[in-house]
Amino acid sequence: MSRWLGIDEFIAVGEEGSFTRAASVLGVSVAHISRHVTQLEQRLNTQLLTRTTRKVVLTKEGEVFLHQTKHLQHALDDATGLLAQQQSTPKGKIKLTAPVMYGESFVMPAVHTFMQQHSDVEVEMALSNEQENLLEGGFDLAIRLGHLKDSSLKARRLSERHFVICCSKAYLARFGEPHTLAELQNHQCLVGNSSYWRVCEQGRDKHIKVAGRLRCNSGWALADAAKKGLGIIQLPNYYIERDLAAGDLVPILMNSQPKPEGVWGVYPPRQFVATNVRALLDHLITSLN
Template identity: 75%
Template sequence: MNRWHGIDEFLAVAETGSFTKASKLLGMSVAHVSRYVSQLEERLNTQLLTRTTRKVVLTQEGQVFAHQTKQLQHAMDDATALLAEQQLTPKGSIKLTAPVMYGESFIMPAVHSFMQKHPDIEVISHLSNEQVNLLEDGYDLAIRLGHLKDSSLKARRISQRRLVICCSPEYINKFGQPHSVSELHQHNCLIGNNSYWRVKEQGQDKHIKVAGRLACNSGWALVDAAIKGLGIVQLPDYYVNEHLADGRLTAVLSNVAPEPEGVWGVYPPRQFIATNVKALLDHLVATVQVSDL
């Protein structure tokens, strides 16, 4: 049984001295108020009110109980008001993690502008390409790129990224331009964290193996190598957008480009997301739109 059950009704009767007035105050029927107060008295095994045809008065036990529960009611009102205030003005600490390059370039600038708007927010950020355990390490939010693995965590899509295959005009002038995936084996491909590229042919997602004489786990290093004509590279759009725009890189095999991948805000599976984390996610969704650059 809910220990709060009937207390609001009892206090309304105690304050107004009438079941009828209490029912009007609470917006419910007299029978409802009377039933809830009677159930409360039965649960406490104590008579709280003396009922007559003309008026309702508190018993001595009712006076003591009313005094104490009124304080509880005030505490509940204060707690509710505090939550409402926090929803209007996010407060408290947020611990988050994000991949290094993406975090430096896009997430942290957005976090900083969020903190400018909300001076009562504190942020502890850890940028790492290692995927941390949110629950074990106490993180409130993690930024994940690409396809999410099956997980009990909750996720919200913040933005998206496109994978682009490109090379320099100088490379094309010297070695020609591939017009199909099958021609890539004739070209020097710049290798990132793995030797497979994602493409989409005839509506099917595929992973194709590529090879070349340079492998590096830095996207910026691979961009530099591509600009200098060392080969063809596949990278997320935020690495190459600027260079595609200024002509130092040229997109190739655009007809087999895979569907855009999600950029996700991932958080622990609580029933209700913390107000400050929700506010930060709303801000990230509104401000991080990398693919439109």
């Protein structure tokens, strides 16, 4: 009997916490998953999972075995992938996801140029402001903005974004310029998805609550409102670069601007990255900076 039998099934159950979800990930039946995991436990003479009617939990032995076997699985994937890596030209399908606005405005134009350069590459893009599960969705790459949550995923820093507090000259002429964060309480702040702005005070980032008579979940709409003198905004630089350059908006509270955040390319946790994905990552680093 193969020593590998049941390993993939066990890893899937351990990561998903469910026989049903593991079966969905691997594209097999629940009975197949259960049978192979049970055979693996019998072969090892060790209980790896505690099964209840509601959930599946790793035993202590199962946690140790999962950690070690994931390394073996990745090594096998790397060995297989090294064969494909010998291709000198990127080819094949890349499935990726990105936030809607950033994806439409910046990622996809760069992807289109990449496709012009590599005629054998196919792309499937899912634009979504929800963070898609890479493994469940079969994604090769995800573009993520800001601070990354701890996970087993790999990441490359593609670019960075700066948050800018700004308003129009007309607003300043009418209401005056705030010189401290505390003074924002006396001003109209244009609010997005969150009522909190990330700022820097005495060298440390923190969040402050802001309020105003306009709330909207569109950065473009908030930028337009600010240009028309309706209030003060805080937005990532890519929404307002042209407005700042043209003088339609002016930055304020410069000493309180938060530290830059990363724009990341996130991909499944393997040493080997497919040739086409690696080439696209390199291209995005050049294009987004």
